[in-house]
Amino acid sequence: MNTVENSNATDIRAKSLEEIEQDLLAHIPGWRKKEKIWLIVLTVIILIGVFAYYRQVRYGLIVTAMRDYTSWGIYISNFVFFVAISLVGSLVSSILKLSNATWSSPLTRISEIIAIAAIICASIIIIVDMGRPDRFIYVIIYGRIQSPIIWDVIIIMTYLVISLLLLYISLIPDLAVCRDRLVNIPRWQKKFYKVFSLNWQGKKEQNEIIRKTSSILCIMVIPVAFAIHTVTSWLFSTTWRPGWDSTNLGPYFVSGALMAGAAVIIVAMFFIRNSMHLKEYITDKLFDQMGKLLVLLSLVYLYFNINEYLGPSFKMVGVEGEHITELFFGKYAYMYWLVQIFGMVIPIVVLIFKQARKPVPLLLISFLVILGAWVKRFLIVIPSLQHPYLPIQDVDESYLHYVPTWEEWAITSASFAGVLLIITLIIKLVPVIPIWEMAEENGLKIKWS
Amino acid sequence: MEKNQRRSFIKCGLAAGAITLTGVSGCTPTRQEVENDEKVKLLTPDGKLVEVSKSVAEANTYQPATPKEARQGIPGKKFVMVVDLSRCTNARKCISSCEHHHQLTPDRPFIKVLKMQDNADSSPYWMPKKCFQCDNPPCVKVCPVAATYKRSDGIVLVDNERCIGCRFCMSACPYSARVFNWGKPEETEETHHHSYSPETSVPSKIGTVEKCDFCPDMLRQNKLPHCITACPNGALYFGDKTADAVTNGGETVRLSTLLREKAGYRYLEELGTEPNVYYLPPANRSVPFEETLKDAEI
Numbered sequence: 243m244n245t246v247e248n249s250n251a252t253d254i255r256a257k258s259l260e261e262i263e264q265d266l267l268a269h270i271p272g273w274r275k276k277e278k279i280w281l282i283v284l285t286v287i288i289l290i291g292v293f294a295y296y297r298q299v300r301y302g303l304i305v306t307a308m309r310d311y312t313s314w315g316i317y318i319s320n321f322v323f324f325v326a327i328s329l330v331g332s333l334v335s336s337i338l339k340l341s342n343a344t345w346s347s348p349l350t351r352i353s354e355i356i357a358i359a360a361i362i363c364a365s366i367i368i369i370v371d372m373g374r375p376d377r378f379i380y381v382i383i384y385g386r387i388q389s390p391i392i393w394d395v396i397i398i399m400t401y402l403v404i405s406l407l408l409l410y411i412s413l414i415p416d417l418a419v420c421r422d423r424l425v426n427i428p429r430w431q432k433k434f435y436k437v438f439s440l441n442w443q444g445k446k447e448q449n450e451i452i453r454k455t456s457s458i459l460c461i462m463v464i465p466v467a468f469a470i471h472t473v474t475s476w477l478f479s480t481t482w483r484p485g486w487d488s489t490n491l492g493p494y495f496v497s498g499a500l501m502a503g504a505a506v507i508i509v510a511m512f513f514i515r516n517s518m519h520l521k522e523y524i525t526d527k528l529f530d531q532m533g534k535l536l537v538l539l540s541l542v543y544l545y546f547n548i549n550e551y552l553g554p555s556f557k558m559v560g561v562e563g564e565h566i567t568e569l570f571f572g573k574y575a576y577m578y579w580l581v582q583i584f585g586m587v588i589p590i591v592v593l594i595f596k597q598a599r600k601p602v603p604l605l606l607i608s609f610l611v612i613l614g615a616w617v618k619r620f621l622i623v624i625p626s627l628q629h630p631y632l633p634i635q636d637v638d639e640s641y642l643h644y645v646p647t648w649e650e651w652a653i654t655s656a657s658f659a660g661v662l663l664i665i666t667l668i669i670k671l672v673p674v675i676p677i678w679e680m681a682e683e684n685g686l687k688i689k690w691s
Numbered sequence: 692m693e694k695n696q697r698r699s700f701i702k703c704g705l706a707a708g709a710i711t712l713t714g715v716s717g718c719t720p721t722r723q724e725v726e727n728d729e730k731v732k733l734l735t736p737d738g739k740l741v742e743v744s745k746s747v748a749e750a751n752t753y754q755p756a757t758p759k760e761a762r763q764g765i766p767g768k769k770f771v772m773v774v775d776l777s778r779c780t781n782a783r784k785c786i787s788s789c790e791h792h793h794q795l796t797p798d799r800p801f802i803k804v805l806k807m808q809d810n811a812d813s814s815p816y817w818m819p820k821k822c823f824q825c826d827n828p829p830c831v832k833v834c835p836v837a838a839t840y841k842r843s844d845g846i847v848l849v850d851n852e853r854c855i856g857c858r859f860c861m862s863a864c865p866y867s868a869r870v871f872n873w874g875k876p877e878e879t880e881e882t883h884h885h886s887y888s889p890e891t892s893v894p895s896k897i898g899t900v901e902k903c904d905f906c907p908d909m910l911r912q913n914k915l916p917h918c919i920t921a922c923p924n925g926a927l928y929f930g931d932k933t934a935d936a937v938t939n940g941g942e943t944v945r946l947s948t949l950l951r952e953k954a955g956y957r958y959l960e961e962l963g964t965e966p967n968v969y970y971l972p973p974a975n976r977s978v979p980f981e982e983t984l985k986d987a988e989i
Contacts, residue, residue, distance in 0.1 A: 301874060301875070302872070302873055302874045302875055302897045302898055303856075303871070303873050303874075303898065304873040304874030304875075306873075308873070309871075309873060310799075310861070310867070310869070310870050310871055311867065313858045313861040313862060313871060314858060314862060371857070372855055372856050372857055372898075373854070373855070373856015373857070373858070373871065373872075373897070373898030373899060373900075374854065374855050374856040374898040374899060377836075377853075377854075377855045377856075378855065380836045380838075380853065380855055381835055381836060381855065383836075384836040384837055384838075384853065385835060385836065386834065386835060386836065386837050388832065389832070389833050389834055389835040389859070390833060390859075391833070391835035391857060391859055392835050395835075477859070478862075480832075480833065480863075481829065481833070481859075481862050481863040482829050482863060482864070482865035482962055482964070483862065483863075483865070627862065630865070630866075630867045631865050631866065631867075631959060632805060632820065632866055632867055633805060633806075633807070634867075635803070635805050635806060636800075636803055636804070636805070637798075638798060
């Protein structure tokens with residue numbers, strides 16, 4: 243046992259079962275004013291996005307800044323970003339769990355909730371990008387298994403199902419706690435807990451089932467999580483495009499996703515801890531650990547970045563070379579270097595120091611990483627499209643640049659608000675830190691009725 | 692056999708010329724029963740019964756293939772195009788005739804004429820570029836719903852009633868051959884009456900991808916694609932690879948001889964897409980390279 247676990251445990255160990263239950267259930271009953279304002283803000287952002295989408299459906303994708311050549315825009319880069327974020331679920335609740343990193347157990351549920359919210363919104367945003375959303379059903383009726391898009395649809399659905407199961411299975415005992423302990427809640431909510439706790443009574447056989455199922459799911463989710471982002475990278479690397487034509491793209495995407503995912507967890511931890519007063523559960527030590535993990539993941543990502551750009555920039559072959567020149571010195575250079583330096587190099591350097599792994603500085607650095615990750619995906623998608631083999635000539639001026647329109651920004655903002663809304667609603671319904679796992683670690687026995 | 696096919700190509704070149712001369716005068720008569728081989732009776736929109744020769748009538752009454760029929764290629768054919776770069780002067784007649792036939796607006800061209808220069812020391816030249824109808828088409832490979840497909844006659848088509856608008860094919864095409872209907876395509880009097888056919892790509896449909904289709908509706912009527920007959924310089928040849936013959940509307944030549952003698956090549960051969968459009972190098976030009984105005988006349 244290392245020091246982290248000790249200090250983590252001493253805080254909670256002093257607590258009785260009743261206190262733990264009280265702490266972790268406190269946020270569920272009733273709506274506080276802050277929560278209401280938060281929900282209204284999110285709803286308004288989503289409604290603006292819905293209005294923008296209405297305009298897009300009515301007038302066509304002409305309302306976006308996408309045109310021939312730049313035929314994919316921030317919808318696609320945002321989709322890639324959300325798929326990346328969804329990898330956190332498997333990172334924390336599976337990779338860390340299987341490697342016996344018990345310090346991360348308070349984070350499992352948060353990460354699974356984020357994963358589900360991100361993957362749902364990724365699926366929505368890909369429909370938003372379609373020119374004919376009315377024909378979505380064709381993907382099922384006429385689907386060709388040879389097309390990487392179909393691979394993506396299949397793997398996303400698989401990942402969503404496994405993630406939902408992973409979240410739900412570990413939730414059952416806690417839903418039973420909610421069923422037994424919560425009194426001042428509306429009728430539907432009582433019914434919800436009763437139905438979904440599946441008559442959980444903490445029996446030996448029940449425990450056994452949960453333990454077995456979740457360890458199977460934990461293992462299953464890893465290849466699926468790797469596949470989901472690797473297949474997303476194949477949407478690009480299976481095309482004949484300079485800039486995407488890379489065998490490195492799969493691990494490059496996956497490592498970037500894990501880095502961004504760790505940063506998202508840190509941000510979520512920070513706000514959950516502050517708004518729900520969970521300082522004893524989400525400790526400074528936990529931030530410190532996540533900070534170290536972020537450094538490790540960023541270093542891996544740095545390695546794949548060097549791999550991705552060094553070869554082509556050494557050779558500077560034809561259009562590929564033009565694309566690299568544009569990124570390094572051209573009109574995308576300021577974005578590229580800001581992202582590489584502030585979104586990757588600086589976090590690595592700064593987080594080596596212990597002081598930077600305190601909650602507030604770590605939060606700021608995580609924001610940088612997330613912002614960098616988003617812009618990085620923009621830089622992966624758009625500049626490549628603007629460097630086809632044949633020169634772009636004889637087109638309207640607007641075809642040469644891509645500056646997203648307000649509709650695109652509104653819809654993208656709405657997708658972010660959607661992720662936050664889904665996270666908020668789930669958190670509002672269930673204990674955000676697994677009660678039964680906390681009790682178990684403390685050697686306390688919960689009594690279910 | 693080979694000779695016959697070649698002769699039919701000469702014929703179809705002439706026929707296409709005849710149609711453009713007679714001018715398909717905008718009337719859209721409904722088909723009546725064909726009485727004999729030479730003359731048919733047609734009902735004009737203002738209710739008059741007229742007798743016209745069969746060839747003109749067919750040009751007017753031809754019903755292009757339905758989306759289902761269009762998936763079948765023309766049996767026994769393998770269509771190819773040859774572009775003689777030494778003859779192109781950027782007259783842009785191919786573009787305007789294509790635009791007219793496919794009811795396109797200038798922002799959605801099926802054909803582009805690019806100004807190319809292989810290196811600083813060699814002379815620039817004009818390169819007409821359309822869909823290369825690849826035998827190993829990247830667009831067909833990636834399409835999730837088989838909206839774009841490869842036919843037995845070598846043509847790659849798009850079914851705009853199937854296309855979901857994901858634009859993966861546009862990303863996949865190394866030649867930027869595809870255009871997208873970002874907004875609602877304008878509905879003209881003419882397009883309104885057409886029932887949609889992948890062989891004409893008319894009428895255009897919002898939110899779907901389009902591209903050069905080698906005019907299979909013309910080919911089914913044994914006529915040449917519009918761009919071929921429109922070219923004033925005879926720079927564009929079209930033909931059937933199985934018959935080893937191509938024509939530019941004027942002369943008909945053996946494809947293999949043409950490619951061998953003039954060092955024909957395919958653009959970006961190294962990508963392995965196996966295009967069905969060949970280029971002849973811009974050597975020994977008939978007219979020296981000249982910067983032409985973009986929107987010259989028309």
